[in-house]
Amino acid sequence: MTPGLGLYLHLPFCPSRCPYCDFNAKTYDHGEARRLLAGLAVHVERIAPRAQGRPLATVYFGGGTPSMLPAAALASLLGQIKELIGLEPWAEVSLEANPGALSQAKLTALRQAGFNRLSLGAQSFSPELLRALGRRHTPQATAKAVQAARRAGFSNLNLDLIYGLPGQSEALAAADLASALELEPEHLSLYELTLSPHTPFGQRFRTGVAPLPGDEEIIDMEQAAKELLEAAGIKRYEVSNYARPGYECRHNQSTWLGGDYLSLGPGAHGHLAGVRWAYVADPPEYCRMVEAGEEPLAMREELSREQRALELILLGLRTVRGVELASLAVLRGADPRRVYAAPLEELRRRGWGLIARGRIIPTEAGLNMADAAAGLFA
Numbered sequence: 001m002t003p004g005l006g007l008y009l010h011l012p013f014c015p016s017r018c019p020y021c022d023f024n025a026k027t028y029d030h031g032e033a034r035r036l037l038a039g040l041a042v043h044v045e046r047i048a049p050r051a052q053g054r055p056l057a058t059v060y061f062g063g064g065t066p067s068m069l070p071a072a073a074l075a076s077l078l079g080q081i082k083e084l085i086g087l088e089p090w091a092e093v094s095l096e097a098n099p100g101a102l103s104q105a106k107l108t109a110l111r112q113a114g115f116n117r118l119s120l121g122a123q124s125f126s127p128e129l130l131r132a133l134g135r136r137h138t139p140q141a142t143a144k145a146v147q148a149a150r151r152a153g154f155s156n157l158n159l160d161l162i163y164g165l166p167g168q169s170e171a172l173a174a175a176d177l178a179s180a181l182e183l184e185p186e187h188l189s190l191y192e193l194t195l196s197p198h199t200p201f202g203q204r205f206r207t208g209v210a211p212l213p214g215d216e217e218i219i220d221m222e223q224a225a226k227e228l229l230e231a232a233g234i235k236r237y238e239v240s241n242y243a244r245p246g247y248e249c250r251h252n253q254s255t256w257l258g259g260d261y262l263s264l265g266p267g268a269h270g271h272l273a274g275v276r277w278a279y280v281a282d283p284p285e286y287c288r289m290v291e292a293g294e295e296p297l298a299m300r301e302e303l304s305r306e307q308r309a310l311e312l313i314l315l316g317l318r319t320v321r322g323v324e325l326a327s328l329a330v331l332r333g334a335d336p337r338r339v340y341a342a343p344l345e346e347l348r349r350r351g352w353g354l355i356a357r358g359r360i361i362p363t364e365a366g367l368n369m370a371d372a373a374a375g376l377f378a
C-alpha cells in the first residue's frame with residue numbers, strides 16, 4: 001500500500017487539565033482559541049503549496065479536545081483545507097472529541113461539514129475511575145454521544161480506553177471493555193496508563209506499585225482484552241489499536257508506514273520525503289510567529305536513509321503488518337537481511353519476530369515487547 005498524503009492539525013484546548021496528561025494541552029481560553037483559529041487560517045494558506053497538488057487522503061484533528069471548539073469554526077477550518085489543498089473524495093477525516101461536549105446539533109453539523117470518523121475519549125465506564133482520572137463526563141454521556149453520533153451519520157467510531165488505572169482490577173478492566181463493546185464501535189484504542197514525572201499522577205503514584213496494578217496484572221488485562229475483542233471480531237493491528245476489518249485508522253497507518261503528512265497547529269509534527277519537523281508547542285508563541293510571517297518551527301531535520309530505514313523498523317514492529325523488506329532495501333541499498341543480520345537473529349531467538357512474505361513480522365510476544373524489540377535495532 002502506498003500511503004496518500006495526510007494532514008495532522010493540533011488543537012490544544014481542553015475543559016481542564018487531566019491529572020495524568022502529558023500532552024500538549026491546556027485549559028480552554030476563549031481569547032487564545034480565537035487567536036489560534038485566525039492563525040491557523042493564515043498558516044494553512046502558507047503550507048498548502050507543499051502538497052504540490054496532491055489531494056489529502058487523510059485529515060486528523062487531534063488535541064487536546066478539538067470538539068471543544070464550535071462546529072462552525074471546525075467546519076470552516078476543514079473547508080479551507082479542502083479548498084486550498086484538496087481532499088480525495090474517499091478521504092478519512094477524523095476528529096477527536098470529548099463525550100461530555102457533544103450535542104446532537106453539533107455532531108450533525110460536524111458530519112455535514114465532512115468529518116467522517118469520530119474518536120471519543122471514553123477512557124473508562126466506571127464513574128469512580130472517571131472521577132479519579134479527572135474526567136468530567138459520565139459513562140452515560142459516552143453512550144449518549146455514541147447514539148447521537150450514529151444518528152448524525154458517523155459510521156466509523158473509535159473509543160479510547162485507558163487501563164492500568166489506580167485501583168483497577170482485571171474484572172474492572174474487563175467490565176470497561178464489555179461496556180465499550182455494547183456500544184458497537186468500529187475501532188478501539190487501549191492505552192496503558194503511563195506516568196510522567198511532570199503530572200500530578202506521576203508525583204503521586206509509582207508504576208507497578210499499589211494502588212496501580214502490578215506488571216502481571218497488566219499483562220493479564222492485555223491478554224484478556226485481546227481475547228474479548230477478537231471474539232467480538234475486533235482485531236489488534238497495532239500495539240494499542242484494534243479495529244473491525246476495514247476500519248483501521250488510515251491516518252495513523254500511513255504515519256507508521258513512513259508516509260507523508262503535513263501539519264498545522266502548536267506542537268504538531270509533520271513529515272515529507274524524509275524531512276520531519278515540529279511546530280512550537282506554546283499556542284501564543286505559535287500565533288505570534290505565524291502573525292509575523294515566520295514559519296513557527298521548533299525543530300526541522302533531514303533524515304538520512306539509514307535513519308528513515310530505522311524509523312520504518314521502529315514503527316513497523318508496533319504493527320501486525322510489520323516492515324516490508326523491499327522498502328528497507330531501497331533505503332539501505334542492500335539486502336536488509338544482511339544489514340540487520342544480528343538484530344534479526346536476536347528478534348527470532350527471543351520469539352519476538354520472524355521473516356515471512358517479504359516482511360519482518362512481529363509475533364504477539366513481540367508486539368507486547370515492541371519497545372524492547374525496536375531497541376535491538378537502535
Ligand code: SF4
Nearest residue numbers: 014017018021025064
Ligand atoms: S482531555 Fe486528553 S488532552 Fe485534554 S487534558 Fe485530558 S488527557 Fe490531556
